[in-house]
Amino acid sequence: MLVLFLLVHLGGVAMAVMAPIQFEAYAAHLHKATWLPLGEVSLLLVALTHTGLTLSKVWLNRQAGNSATLRSRRGDPLAAWAARSQAICGVLLLSFLVMHLAQLRWPRPPAGEELATLQAVLSHPTMLILYGAGAMAAGLHLFHGGEAAQRSLGLLTPANAWTIRRLGRSLAVLIGGGFAVVTLLLGAPAMLDVRP
Numbered sequence: 001m002l003v004l005f006l007l008v009h010l011g012g013v014a015m016a017v018m019a020p021i022q023f024e025a026y027a028a029h030l031h032k033a034t035w036l037p038l039g040e041v042s043l044l045l046v047a048l049t050h051t052g053l054t055l056s057k058v059w060l061n062r063q064a065g066n067s068a069t070l071r072s073r074r075g076d077p078l079a080a081w082a083a084r085s086q087a088i089c090g091v092l093l094l095s096f097l098v099m100h101l102a103q104l105r106w107p108r109p110p111a112g113e114e115l116a117t118l119q120a121v122l123s124h125p126t127m128l129i130l131y132g133a134g135a136m137a138a139g140l141h142l143f144h145g146g147e148a149a150q151r152s153l154g155l156l157t158p159a160n161a162w163t164i165r166r167l168g169r170s171l172a173v174l175i176g177g178g179f180a181v182v183t184l185l186l187g188a189p190a191m192l193d194v195r196p
Helices: 002-018 020-032 036-063 077-084 086-104 114-122 125-152 161-193
Strands: none
Touching: 002 020, 002 036, 002 114, 002 125, 002 161, 020 114, 036 086, 077 086, 077 125, 086 114, 086 125, 114 125, 114 161, 125 161
């Protein structure tokens, strides 16, 4: 559900770059939707469940005395880095989400001013860097998470491992890279237009 939300959200914000007028109409329509509060609460519950289950797993592993430092033998440094950075990326994503919601959700920009508000946020170099870091953290989190989820569900086998890895990593690059590109395309021009 979280990955599906990220794809839909990426599609929505990509419209801000490719079709600004349609983006404003889409945002206004979305914000008037009667199902939106239920959707937001559902996403919050899924995110809290994901975080809670992760913390529970870490706690149980520590309680069981598992303090091993694992080393990947696959010869895939990016995958090993993505695996080692899961905790940091998770904290980064959670922190980014709180900041992002405080800037663009509470309060929500008035209809017709969504793009201007987003560009104003991204016109600050610090925010541009933080949004870029959020995109990178999401990409790394998904890079490892796609394969790890299949392994946890018992679906990863030697026969399908290559396909699952490629699909999961492609999705991670699409989402992380997509948000990074949209951030750069919206923020860099706005940042250059800022007058002292």
